[in-house]
Amino acid sequence: MSLIEIENVYKSYGQLEVLRDVSLNVETGEIIAIIGRSGSGKSTLLRCINGLEPIQSGTIRFDGEQVNALDTNLRQLRQKVGIVFQSFNLFPHMTVERNITVALTVVKKVPLVQANEIARNVITQVGLADKLNAYPDMLSGGQQQRVAIARSLAMSPKLMLFDEITSALDPELIGEVLRVLANLAKDGMTMMLVTHEMGFARNVASRLIFMHEGEIWEEGPARTVLDSPKTPELSSFLGSVLV
Amino acid sequence: MLLRVVPFKPAQVLAISYINFFQGTPVLGQLLIIFFGIPLFTGTEVSAWTAAIVAFSLFSGAYLGEIWRGSIEAIPKTQWEASASIGLSTIEQLRYVIIPQAFRMSVPPTVGFWVHLVKDTSLASIIGFIELTRAAQIMNAATFRPMTVYLTIAFVYFLICFALTRLSARLEKRLRVAN
Secondary structure, three states: OOOEEEEEEEEEEOOEEEEEEEEEEEOOOOEEEEEEOOOOOHHHHHHHHOOOOOOOEEEEEEOOEEOOOOOOOHHHHHHHEEEEOOOOOOOOOOOHHHHHHHHHHHOOOOOHHHHHHHHHHHHHHOOOHHHOOOOHHHOOHHHHHHHHHHHHHOOOOOEEEEEOOOOOOOHHHHHHHHHHHHHHHHOOOEEEEEOOOHHHHHHHOOEEEEEEOOEEEEEEOHHHHHHOOOOHHHHHHHHHHOO | OHHHHOOOHHHHHHHHHHHHHHHHOOHHHHHHHHHHHHHHHHOOOOOHHHHHHHHHHHHHHHHHHHHHHHHHHHOOHHHHHHHHHOOOOHHHHHHHHHHHHHHHHHHHHHHHHHHHHHHHHHHHHHHOOOOHHHHHHHHHHHHOOHHHHHHHHHHHHHHHHHHHHHHHHHHHHHHOOOO
16 A cells, blocks of 8 residues: 555536646655756645645545545644745744644643643754744745755655745755755655656656646656657757756 | 634625624614614613613624635635644644734734724713713813813823823734734
């Protein structure tokens, strides 16, 4: 059994089909990079996996449990699947520490002392140990994004989803966030990331998926796919991003 | 406010009519309707005190409900998503993430409304309720010193409203209004 099993998923917003017959299995420990033009359905696919978006047909199973069933306990599922967004989405009225501990104490009922301990561990992991008592608006974009990663890590998820997490950052801040990702990858975290960082995808991802018009157009080992695209769509896409 | 957001059409229609009526008519008219209208249709007398309380409560409800609803709806959808994706239930999302931010945002308009309300209470003198303005009229009739009397009560209104505004300013500072 794979960690994620996606079978024949269709999703549309009204008339617009955003996912068309998408099937994909992801094994524990894999690092999947998803690339494609905007509007190709890559972010939507990620958001479907943790139940943020409903699908019209097909099935998505995570860890053997169906995500898109009526009786799915999304609350439990989301403790096992972390997601980090392009726009950080930290809670502006809470300190960094509270951003990280709120789900631990409220959802997992971890005692505060222990939750603070966990917060210290994960914030150290992303290299911001001195920022525990800062508020999000006192941090740079790169730092905020690292806090968002720490917030997800605190729940000890089995899978991390990253939705274009460096796209809103100034170029000089991208490196620090990618370094955190690379470390996570080294620690064996299963990850799916939608990204435009081709160099990062090539070096870190174990598998690369190219999405086009709502379909998985090409997939395979990252280097192979990037070096020898099989379809004209991928060639032209790579041509436009790797100037 | 709750009726306005529940996904049940008649409740929403009811809430919207209520809000439109009380926002769209002068509070003076509402006072008169309640004070004179209720006895006319039901035959039970309404004291000036009761009429004033009822009218101002309904009036405030219509405004404050909309202020608070607006504040909650002004919190970006991404805050709901972020809190959902770390496992919080809808109630917990409201309790820990949405309402604390909406509360901050609602402080200035809420206090602004209160200041108006304090001054609007002077309208209750029209139905014979002895509030500040009515008391001043009575005192003026006894003393024939309009400037002294009215300036004094103007100052009392000012004190109440100024205190409210100051309180709000302090509250906003303490809550660090969210960006």
